Amino acid sequence: MSGLLAVVGTGIKAVGHLTADARAWIASADEVHYVAADPLTEATIRGLAPHAQSLSRFYAIGRARHDTYEAMTQSLLTGVRAGRTVCAAFYGHPGVFVYPSHDAIRRARAEGLRAIMEPGVSAEDCLFADLGFDPAVVGCAQYEVTDFLVYRRRPDPSAAMILWQIGVVGDLTWNPGRTNADNLRVLVAELAPVYGEDHVVVVYEAPQLPTCRARIDHVRLADLPATPLTTASTLFVPPRERRAADPAMIARLGLDGRRFGLAGAP
Template sequence: MEQPSQVGSLVCVGTGMMVGAHMSPLCQSHIEQADIVFVCVAEHYMEAWIMSLNVNAINLQPLYDEGKDRRHTYQQMCDAMLEQVKQGKKVVGAFYGHPGVFAKVPHQAIIEARELGFEAYMLPGISAEACLYADLNIDPGQFGCQHYEANQFLRYKRVIDTSGYLVLWQVGVAGDFSTAVFTSTKQQRSRLTEKLLQHYDASHTVIIYEAATLPIESFRASKVTLATLHEQEIHQHSTLVVPPQTPLVVDECYQ
């Protein structure tokens, strides 16, 4: 790795999904010792906890707004962190789950900070994916697992392997391409059902998954038939799991 040429640094850490339970000691110590912490977490108690670890913490979440293009919000978040790095500060960005999983800002901010000659890196956290494997008893090594962002899955032609798991992220905004709303409508989400029906039977069981974010909660795993997917209650924090429908096919060339 290239040696940093500037004073000031950026470390993006993961808080994990569950408040007070998932964060690594290394991530916590970075938060505690930072000159300034930028917090981007969905859960109010998580936010309060991080804020209690370092008095010099700023919540980035209010930068999101209904009707505002998320790409603009992401750039504002990067700029806010970079601004402090340029002032020579030890900056930490605390992002829920894993900071590098379906999260643009930490990746982008690290690239920009490195280009400017600052030290910048990421420390992992427990993501929704990690919780999903534990809660749903899924080993991605058993049949394989494809992960896509729901709108990317809709807009592009992908090669779907129905003998493995398919996991779709951000299904709560599926079918809305404005990148400016918090949730899409059932009608918009019906396009996701429609596309999945090109690969799977209407009666195939899919799982709407939500990891617990408080120790007193339990996770949600709603099993529904694919045909009714868009009629279900789907939130911003829902992830869709489509289990395999077809058996693995032997490749005779490699036996």
């Protein structure tokens, strides 16, 4: 009998985001492993699969997150290699900023084992809803914040930008609740020349529990290092300027320039 790995997401909101697909995999798998961000989701998972095991046991203060992810991946693959159906449930979308989910699927497939991923509701989905922002209008880049800094990614001030994991900027270990303010100052030093220190950004936290509201804090870029952040904080950087449409490109595409703010164009 060949094993199967089913990676599912439980969404962000503890009530209402768990899809029928995710629920079915959790309820039917031989093994269930999970990372939950709130106790209600954890209780739901354990209600569907009383044998479910939390992967969060691999986190330890100061331990490199990469080592924790490797332990999680190994834990998932052991059952699949033994011919069991293993469900891995991660909060949010299981393929959005979740290293071990992709890694376990890659490695299972490389060994000839079946592995699938079902999408879930991510923090980004909640952000678009709560901030009333549609990425279709000006575009939206997104980066993991440490990756953004280390690779000196170039922000486009005419588009929006989402920076994930802002609460652990420059920290590759697990240290919940300990944001490094010096590293935030490095981030501000990178962004200020592009946006200006007075540019207002949004610290966003989607609500997890039914009784909670979203955190939507508007903060001047210069004030970011003094702003309390958590492991659930995501930074939304609105655009600073409008980009002018290129008349030559509009003509090449045979489009009506008036649609793009070009006066008198055909």
